[in-house]
Amino acid sequence: MPWSWQAVVKLRVVGMTEQFEFDPAAKEGVYKAIFERRDMRHFRNDPIDEQLIERLLHAAHSAPSVGLMQPWRIVRVLRPDLRGLLHQVVERERIKTAEAMGERSDEFMQLKVQGILDCGEVWVVTLMEQRERHVFGRRTLPDMDLASASCAIQNIWLAARAEGLGMGWVSIFDPQDVRDVLSIPEGAEPIGILCLGHVDEFYDQPMLIKEGWASRGKLTDYVMCDTWEPDKAARAQQQWDDQL
Numbered sequence: 001m002p003w004s005w006q007a008v009v010k011l012r013v014v015g016m017t018e019q020f021e022f023d024p025a026a027k028e029g030v031y032k033a034i035f036e037r038r039d040m041r042h043f044r045n046d047p048i049d050e051q052l053i054e055r056l057l058h059a060a061h062s063a064p065s066v067g068l069m070q071p072w073r074i075v076r077v078l079r080p081d082l083r084g085l086l087h088q089v090v091e092r093e094r095i096k097t098a099e100a101m102g103e104r105s106d107e108f109m110q111l112k113v114q115g116i117l118d119c120g121e122v123w124v125v126t127l128m129e130q131r132e133r134h135v136f137g138r139r140t141l142p143d144m145d146l147a148s149a150s151c152a153i154q155n156i157w158l159a160a161r162a163e164g165l166g167m168g169w170v171s172i173f174d175p176q177d178v179r180d181v182l183s184i185p186e187g188a189e190p191i192g193i194l195c196l197g198h199v200d201e202f203y204d205q206p207m208l209i210k211e212g213w214a215s216r217g218k219l220t221d222y223v224m225c226d227t228w229e230p231d232k233a234a235r236a237q238q239q240w241d242d243q244l
């Protein structure tokens with residue numbers, strides 16, 4: 001809100017929290033995007049409006065990042081031949097993943113894990129080169145670059161959902177294969193192939209839950225107070241073990 005006398009008056013009459021709180025509809029919109037966001041693998045292939053794409057890119061670029069590092073680099077893949085090659089890259093790794101999976105490999109092969117050939121747009125999100133030079137917030141936790149780029153991806157995901165657009169994050173690939181397809185230099189690290197596009201419907205719950213692959217743990221087992229709570233940790237661990 002621009003600075004105005006109305007804002008000054010409002011500041012005097014309401015508490016600070018109310019002053020900063022979104023109005024109810026806006027607040028509801030934020031939670032709706034969070035709860036109704038889904039990882040999508042089924043798309044229609046009609047094109048995405050360029051202005052909408054601009055908004056999503058701005059959402060990505062407004063993400064928090066460690067020491068304002070902004071480690072994300074986003075490659076829009078416009079050429080159909082490159083998209084086809086990325087699809088092959090994922091297919092290759094999907095088979096290797098299944099082989100490494102043991103008991104559940106056949107079940108895994110039944111899952112749809114990407115919609116690269118069907119979606120409106122494919123973006124490859126990549127960590128920048130020379131990340132080792134950025135020490136702020138990464139001296140002991142170097143993965144904070146990945147965490148920052150993940151925040152950018154989550155911003156795209158939520159903004160896309162609010163726009164009625166689906167997104168799927170595909171990470172089943174060998175980064176070197178993706179580098180080769182898009183001429184990405186050795187020091188940069190591809191972390192996601194994002195499939196973006198219009199959808200006929202959003203899954204009402206995570207597809208992996210609908211397919212019986214995994215289940216969601218109980219929130220109370222994931223939140224601890226003051227100290228590590230081994231009982232909770234064990235239950236959350238068990239929940240995770242059961243679906244491996």
Ligand SMILES: Cc1cc2nc3c(=O)[nH]c(=O)nc-3n(C[C@H](O)[C@H](O)[C@H](O)COP(=O)(O)O)c2cc1C
Binds near residue numbers: 037039113
């Ligand atoms: C870092 C990351 C990588 C992911 N990679 C893949 C992937 O390669 N293929 C896939 O089908 N889903 C992938 N997903 C989506 C997850 O399977 C999905 O988020 C999870 O099942 C929960 O479903 P939801 O996102 O609809 O809530 C990825 C998600 C994240 C956060």
